Amino acid sequence: MALIELKDVSKLYGFGDATTLALDEVSLTIEENEFVAVMGPSGCGKSTLMNLIGLLDRPTHGDYQLRGRYVSKLRTGQRAKIRRDMVGFVFQSFNLLPRMTVIENVALPLVYKGVGVNRRIKQAATMLERVGLKNREYYYPRHLSGGQAQCTAIARALINNPSLIIADEPTGNLDSANSRLVMELLSDIHKMGNTILFVTHNPELTRYATRVVYMHDGAIVHDEQTAIGEVASTAKKIIFTVPTKTEEDDLAGVSALMKAVPDASDVKQDKAEEKKTARKKKTKTKAKKRGGKKDE
Amino acid sequence: MSRITRGNVRMALASVRSTKWRSLLTMLGVIIGIVSVVMVVGIGEGVKNEVANEINQFGKDLITVRPGAARNANGKMVSNADLLFGLNSISGLTEKDLQTIKQSEHVGLAAPLSVVSGAVTAGGQPRANSLVLATNQDLPGALNRSIKYGDFFKDDDANGNFAVIGKHVAQSLFDDNVPLGQSFTFRGQTFVVRGMFDEFKSTPLSPVSNFNNAIFIPYQTAQRLTGNSVQMYSILAKPDKPENTRSALNAIDSHLLKTHGGERDFAVLDQKDSLNSSSDILSLITTMIAAIAAISLLVGGVGIMNIMLASVTERTHEIGVRKAVGATNRQILNQFVLEAGVLSLVGGVAGILISIVGVYGLRTYTDLKPIISWQAIVVATLASLIIGVVFGAAPAVKAAAKDPIDALRHD
Numbered sequence: 001m002a003l004i005e006l007k008d009v010s011k012l013y014g015f016g017d018a019t020t021l022a023l024d025e026v027s028l029t030i031e032e033n034e035f036v037a038v039m040g041p042s043g044c045g046k047s048t049l050m051n052l053i054g055l056l057d058r059p060t061h062g063d064y065q066l067r068g069r070y071v072s073k074l075r076t077g078q079r080a081k082i083r084r085d086m087v088g089f090v091f092q093s094f095n096l097l098p099r100m101t102v103i104e105n106v107a108l109p110l111v112y113k114g115v116g117v118n119r120r121i122k123q124a125a126t127m128l129e130r131v132g133l134k135n136r137e138y139y140y141p142r143h144l145s146g147g148q149a150q151c152t153a154i155a156r157a158l159i160n161n162p163s164l165i166i167a168d169e170p171t172g173n174l175d176s177a178n179s180r181l182v183m184e185l186l187s188d189i190h191k192m193g194n195t196i197l198f199v200t201h202n203p204e205l206t207r208y209a210t211r212v213v214y215m216h217d218g219a220i221v222h223d224e225q226t227a228i229g230e231v232a233s234t235a236k237k238i239i240f241t242v243p244t245k246t247e248e249d250d251l252a253g254v255s256a257l258m259k260a261v262p263d264a265s266d267v268k269q270d271k272a273e274e275k276k277t278a279r280k281k282k283t284k285t286k287a288k289k290r291g292g293k294k295d296e
Numbered sequence: 297m298s299r300i301t302r303g304n305v306r307m308a309l310a311s312v313r314s315t316k317w318r319s320l321l322t323m324l325g326v327i328i329g330i331v332s333v334v335m336v337v338g339i340g341e342g343v344k345n346e347v348a349n350e351i352n353q354f355g356k357d358l359i360t361v362r363p364g365a366a367r368n369a370n371g372k373m374v375s376n377a378d379l380l381f382g383l384n385s386i387s388g389l390t391e392k393d394l395q396t397i398k399q400s401e402h403v404g405l406a407a408p409l410s411v412v413s414g415a416v417t418a419g420g421q422p423r424a425n426s427l428v429l430a431t432n433q434d435l436p437g438a439l440n441r442s443i444k445y446g447d448f449f450k451d452d453d454a455n456g457n458f459a460v461i462g463k464h465v466a467q468s469l470f471d472d473n474v475p476l477g478q479s480f481t482f483r484g485q486t487f488v489v490r491g492m493f494d495e496f497k498s499t500p501l502s503p504v505s506n507f508n509n510a511i512f513i514p515y516q517t518a519q520r521l522t523g524n525s526v527q528m529y530s531i532l533a534k535p536d537k538p539e540n541t542r543s544a545l546n547a548i549d550s551h552l553l554k555t556h557g558g559e560r561d562f563a564v565l566d567q568k569d570s571l572n573s574s575s576d577i578l579s580l581i582t583t584m585i586a587a588i589a590a591i592s593l594l595v596g597g598v599g600i601m602n603i604m605l606a607s608v609t610e611r612t613h614e615i616g617v618r619k620a621v622g623a624t625n626r627q628i629l630n631q632f633v634l635e636a637g638v639l640s641l642v643g644g645v646a647g648i649l650i651s652i653v654g655v656y657g658l659r660t661y662t663d664l665k666p667i668i669s670w671q672a673i674v675v676a677t678l679a680s681l682i683i684g685v686v687f688g689a690a691p692a693v694k695a696a697a698k699d700p701i702d703a704l705r706h707d
Contacts, residue, residue, distance in 0.1 A: 056620060056700045077624045084622020095617045095704065099314050109621040117306070156621065 001068045003164065003195050004030040004053055009062030011048050011218075022048040024218040025062065030197070032163070035190045035228070037206045038199045039235065040215035041258060042251070046199045047168055049215070053197065054087050054166045055079045067163075084112055088157025090167035090186075090198075094149040096141040096156075103128060103137040106155045113160065127155040131185055147178030154185055158194075165189060167198035171205065183208050187228075203235035203257065214261050222261050234260050308635040312642060322603040323643030325596025326683065330647025330676050331654065332589035338655055338666035340582025344575045345667060351571050353496075355440040357538040359545050360565045361397060361531040361552070363389050388527025389562065393552060397533055400551045402544035404536035407434040408528040412518045416511065418469045418480040426469065427510045428482060430518030430526055436493075438532040439507075446476045446491030455516040460491040462508040469511075480511075483521045487513065541566060593679065596643070597687035604636050604691035615695055616703025629696035636688020637681055644680025648673055 011023040022045045030036055038046050051057040052064065055071060064072040071082060089095075096105045107124035115123070128134055131151040141149055150170060157165055167186065171179035179202070187208050190196050198209075206212050212232040214222035226232040237260035312319045389408070397406045409429055416426040436448050449458045459480075461469070470478050470489075478489050496507045518526045535544035549564045556562065565573075608615070615628060623631075648668075655666045 051701055054620075056704075077626065080619065080622055080624040083620070089620045091620075091704070095613075095620070097614055097617060099310070108618070111304075111307075112618075112621065112623045112627055160622070 002029045002065075003032045003034075003067055004028065005063075005065040006053070007063045007065075009052065009059045009064060011045070011052065011057070012060045021218050023052070023059070026218070026220055028213070028220060030195065032195055033190070033193055035187070035196045035208060035210045036198070037209035037212045037232070038197065038215060039201070039203070039206070039212060039257060041255070044215045045218040046215055048218075050166050050168050050197065050199060053164075054089060055083045080112075084109055085160055086162050086164055088154075088160070088162040088165045090150065090153050090157050090165065090170045092169040092172035094141070094146075094153045094173070096149060096152060098141055101138050101140055102133065102144070102152050105141065105152060106159055108156060109160050123159060124155070127159050128152070130158075131155045145178065146174045147181045150174060150178070150182045151185060154182070154189070158189065163195060165194055165196045165198075167196065169199050169201070171200065171202065179205070201251075203231060206232040206235045214257075216258065216261070304631050304634045305638065307631065308638040311635055312639055318603065319639060319642075322599055322639060323596075323646065325599040326593065326640050326643030326680055327596075327647040327650065329590065329593030329596045330644050330680055331651050332592055333586050333679075334648060334651040334668060334672055334676050335654055335666065336585045336589050337582060337672050338651065338668045339658070339664055340578060340585070341669060341672075342664055342666040344578045344582075346665060347574055347578065348571055350496075351567055351574070353440065354438070354567070355534070355538075356567050357535055357541040358438065358440070358567055359533040359535070359541065359548065360570055361389065361393070361533065361548065362563045362565065363529070364561065364563060388529060389531055390528070392555065393562070394528065394531055396551050396555050397531055397548050400544065400547040402535045402537075402540040402547060403533050405434040405437045405532075405534040407431050407438045407532045408515055409435075409530045409532065410515065410518060410526045410528045412483075412513070412522065412526060414483045416469065416480050416482050418478075423469055426465070428518075429510045429512050430515045431512050432515050434534075435512065435532070438534050441496070442494055443491040444494040445474050446489070448491050449514050454514045455520065456514065457485050457487045457517060458490040458514065459487045460493065460512045461489055462493050462510045462512075463495045464508040465511055466492055468509075482511075482513075485521065487511075593683060597640070597683040600636055600640055600684060601687040601690060604632065604639075604688050605694065607635075608632065608691045608695040611695075612698060612703045612706040615698050616700050616706065619698075619700035620704060625696040628698075629692045632692035632695045633685055633688045636692070637684040640684025640688075641677070641681045644677055647680070648676055651676075 006026055006028045008025045008027055009023055010021065010025050013020045013022055024045075026045075026049065028049075038049065040046050048057065052059055055066075059072050062072075063070060066082065066086065071079065074082070096102075097108070100108070103121060103124045106127055107120040110120040110123060125134070125137060128137055131154055133148060133151055133155070136144060136148060136152075141152070144152065150173075154165075154170075157167075165186070170182055170186070174182060183205055186196055186198065190208075198205075200206070206226060207229055209226060209232070210228060211223070211225050212235065213220055214234065222234060224232055224234060235257065237256075388410075391408075394406060394408050397403060409431055412428040412430050414428065416423050416428065432454065433448060433450055436443060443460065444463075446460070448460050449456065461475070466472060466475050469475070469480060472478065474492065475489050476492070479486050480489075481487070493507070515526070533544070533548065535541050545564055545566055552562055552564070553560065618628060618631075652668060655668055658664050658666050
């Protein structure tokens with residue numbers, strides 16, 4: 001059984017003349033323990049897709065099954081509970097509560113699960129140790145670096161042991177060193193058996209993913225399997241041509257990416273080829289990966 | 297609920313602490329409301345207590361007979377207000393009634409009280425506002441009072457021109473501390489002061505306040521002066537032994553009923569009844585003022601609602617984050633209701649503490665003796681909590697209804 005199964009899911013905003021089609025009959029199946037990167041230009045529906053999968057939003061049309069359960073028509077309260085137990089969110093802007101300490105932020109989802117104070121603190125401390133922030137427990141978020149804040153947010157996402165982590169541009173506000181820190185952490189979590197969905201503009205980060213999904217104008221235009229440790233082949237075409245240091249570079253990279261994406265008609269062919277090569281490479285790259293990262 | 301509140305009470309307190317000034321100003325309305333209600337009720341209780349003490353100074357066994365029914369058609373006690381305006385006293389008591397009471401079983405003493413109208417002249421100067429009461433030799437015994445100087449009139453000089461005065465009359469009429477032997481003119485007759493009462497304990501609002509300002513003359517003398525037209529407004533009786541109070545009261549009641557031809561146009565009251573009728577009117581006044589004070593509590597509630605609404609808007613992003621990590625609408629609702637409740641409760645407790653200080657101040661610097669009962673504290677605490685919850689509900693509903701995605705986008 002697939003973890004996520006979207007079937008012809010559409011999302012419309014507004015009404016009448018002002019209707020915007022944010023998602024256009026998207027079908028997507030994600031298995032357990034996949035590490036999926038979602039790429040695409042701004043406004044292509046990446047975030048809407050993430051919100052739908054994370055049960056923050058409802059599709060206008062179509063079916064959504066989360067681990068075999070139809071969840072799009074559930075009541076708000078039940079969706080909140082599923083969100084609490086099965087989904088962990090990581091946001092671009094961290095979204096930590098500024099008036100709470102790091103450990104209180106991490107323990108927040110447990111409050112809504114009804115866990116007692118002592119157990120909350122204990123579990124949050126364990127989780128902070130896992131993300132390497134044991135000595136920052138009683139700091140406030142404003143005292144943390146961007147990377148530390150994002151690690152705190154990841155610890156918060158993990159505290160309820162969710163099977164799915166949704167990260168919407170988790171490295172968008174971070175420099176390259178902190179980006180690497182955060183991605184390594186997500187990669188470790190992936191190895192523990194979690195499924196991770198992340199949105200990125202940086203082709204370099206597809207290195208960590210097992211699958212890359214390209215979106216444009218609310219539709220998935222390309223979907224390729226990729227080996228861990230290697231930049232996805234489509235993304236590769238632009239990677240060394242454009243530096244990715246500022247937002248403008250990012251956007252330029254995105255336009256380059258869109259040029260690199262093959263036409264929708266080629267998708268099926270490409271997919272078949274990718275799968276073949278991916279399987280072959282997988283065994284080789286695992287050994288390479290460690291070495292490759294150190295070189296960075 | 298309990299599992300949710302456990303975490304949220306701490307969060308709510310933290311939230312109150314983190315915005316100290318704003319919280320204080322928000323609570324101010326509740327604080328003022330609680331202080332005014334608690335103080336007013338406390339002062340009312342204090343006065344009631346004082347009145348009870350005053351009434352009890354005459355002894356618990358004093359029986360008061362009044363004209364007019366003490367209970368109206370509904371069986372409710374007639375309050376002092378009605379007696380004050382004479383709404384139910386159609387006729388006074390008569391000398392025959394006094395004799396009947398005197399002859400009832402277990403009755404030891406019986407003293408009439410009648411107001412004799414007329415101006416008092418002393419030292420050639422007419423004095424206004426002098427109250428002349430006609431009574432007999434049983435009065436000091438019935439009132440449980442001793443004569444401080446001189447003597448009360450006896451049986452054998454019941455028809456003489458003698459007077460016994462209250463303490464304040466000595467000053468106002470004769471400008472003398474012990475005016476024994478001094479004389480004054482009343483209805484063309486010269487009266488000699490024979491004795492002076494010790495001071496009656498009294499405060500404003502008490503029914504016996506005027507005994508200190510009264511001149512007592514013998515009943516027969518008054519009858520002679522007015523041509524037998526004096527009416528008794530009250531007869532005070534005492535049983536022979538304190539434990540016989542109840543039976544004396546019943547005896548008086550049945551005998552009077554017989555002589556009045558079965559018409560209950562009089563009232564026989566023991567001290568408890570007198571106390572009830574006077575504390576009824578005090579309770580009424582206290583309740584009225586407290587109700588007005590409670591309006592400020594309501595205004596405090598509106599203040600809380602206002603601030604909570606602002607707080608919800610300000611914390612929209614936080615609400616989004618909380619929803620994203622799995623908070624249900626109900627949990628968000630609970631959080632904000634609880635926060636308003638805690639805010640209001642802290643204000644209420646602060647108000648109670650200020651009231652206690654205020655009561656201490658009043659007791660130290662004024663004649664009032666306010667009392668704060670534990671009931672008042674419990675009610676004030678609950679009231680502040682309820683106000684917080686009621687006025688916090690609307691902002692909390694608004695918070696709970698926010699869409700998580702919009703809320704997350706909000707800065």
